[in-house]
Amino acid sequence: MKVSTKVLSTTALAVAMALASPLTLAEDTTSYLIKNARVFDGQSDKLSKPQSVLVEGNIITKISASIKAPEGTEVIDAAGKTLSPGFIAAHEHLVGQMSFGEIFSKDTRYKAYVATQTAEQYLMNGFTSVRDVGGNTFSLKDAIDAGYIKGPRVYPSGPMISQTSGHSDHRFQSDGNAMKGGTWDTMEREGDMLILDGVPEVLKGTREVLRQGASQIKIAVGGGTGSYADPLDTVQYTPAEIKAATDAVGDWNTYVTAHVYNSDGIRRAVDNGVKCIEHANLIDEETLRYMMDKDVWLSPQVIVYTYIPRGYTEDQANKHRQAFDGIDNLFRTAKKIGYDKIAFGTDIITDPQMIRDMNQEFVHRTQWFTPAEVMKQATYNTAQLLQMSGPRNPYPGKLGVIEEGALADILLIDGNPLEDVEVLTNPTDNLKLIMKDGEIFKNTL
Structure with a gap:
């Protein structure tokens, strides 16, 4: 099988956005002093008691009870x-937040324009970094990094x-038999999926x-709910x-993550370097x-x-x-055995409304974990987890913490999410400030 290298035309989107209406980026101010905040440091x-946090450029440079600006x-x-x-969300899909019918019928520019809205929604919900684990987001990432559209680190x-x-x-069955010249599906042709054998x-x-430009590689070693022909x-x-993938990625000094639900597939993945x-x-x-x-x-x-994603068959x-x-x-x-290397993510697919409500994931997890x-x-x-990309990390620096020397990705929340995580489900009202890389994208104080 010939490997597809066609890239989803989010590049065309970035160019169009640049020519039509490039964003007004953050103001020239390069330093901020946030005072009188109670700090959740990430761990x-x-x-904390009321603290002041000084941001200079894109770095948190000082944290103290009192700082002279x-x-x-x-x-x-x-x-x-x-x-x-x-x-930070570790299992997201920035491309394809539409019905399955649209995924298979709309062109790449339509999908790219929708993806710009999805990316901005993540940022406005407080997600300053996401790991996209299935989709052609290379040009979308570039457009965000260049400042043409709003979105998280990708x-x-x-x-x-x-x-x-x-x-x-x-x-679908109508696509024919690949062994007899059948057509591979739309998502592979556009670079969102890749089917490889041997x-x-x-x-x-x-x-x-x-x-x-992948910062890590994702493979599937077990069945999925969104695909038609593979039971879980x-x-x-x-x-x-599997070893071929992990060897190639290891040589590139990053890692492989694997989609799988069942224990047999998990063991095979882990035994071979995932x-x-x-x-x-x-x-x-x-x-x-x-x-x-x-x-x-x-x-x-x-x-x-x-919820049942839009367009699923009854079997799906x-x-x-x-699942x-x-x-x-x-x-x-996981709680019983003390497993704590647990990441956060949503895996929301084919549903723009659920993207807007993604912060409900915080509440769902409190059935098993404390808000903290x-x-x-x-x-x-x-x-x-993101740091495991090593030298392939597109954003070198310390994320996920409030400490001196960390990258300045900061939220100001109206309420105490360590006591009432429900406050996060209304980001419009309760996320008062959103800063990514030292730039303020929202401030309603």
Whole structure:
């Protein structure tokens, strides 16, 4: 099979946005003093006493009870509000927040324009960094970084990679048999998915995605709810194929994360060098302990399983319900064994309304974790996962914490989310300030 290298035309979007109405970027002010804030530093289970935080350029340079503002510094009185690191989400899809019908019928420019709205929504919900784990977001990331559109830092995985009949294979029966010249589906043609079989193809395809700028690679080693032909119990990719991906990525000094629900697929992935597992809803305790012993990250989600994505068939909906039924056991087992390498994410797909409500993920997780634990997952924990990209990290620096020397991704929250995480579900009113990389994108104080 010839590897597709076609890139989704978000580049065209960036050019169009630049010519039509480039954003007014942050004002010339390069230093801010935020005073009288109670600080959640990303790790503590209690807020600090009132503190002042000095931001110079894109770095937090000083934290103290009292700081004299340097000349020219803009002073922001937080009036006892909560100052938090910007939120980080580890399993997101910035491209494709529309019905399955639109995904398969609209052109790349339409999808790119929609993606700009999705990216801005993430930022306005307080997410200053996201790891995109399945989609052609390379040009979208570039446009955000260049300042043409608003959005979070993007850690792109590029297309999710799977075998024929795996989670990246979204062909309908009418698309024909690939062995007899059938047409590969729209999402592969546009660079959102990549179907590879055999060690040579996996090696070449993985290297191609790294060439495009992936900060990490995602493969599928088990069935999915959004794909048509793969039940959740299936194990996908042979050990040699998985090892080919992890070897190629290891040579690039980053890591592979794997989509999989079942224990057999998880063990095969971990045994062959995968460093992070996405979902794991149907895992057993023995396998979760095995993951913990091997120092592997867990990247689970809740909110995506609380609704049936638009356009799902009944078979897909049944798989989705099966995945939802496993979440309680997953998190109860994680708490029981002390598994704490847990990232935050939503995996919301095909639903712009759910994107607006993404902060409900904080509330859903309090069925198993304290608000402070959830806040840590959404800041410090997920930042540590992002750091695994090593030299492929597109944003070198310390994220997910409020401390001197960290990158200035900062939120001011009206309320105390360590006591009442519900305040985060109304970001319009309760996120008073949103700063990313030292630039203020919202300030309603």
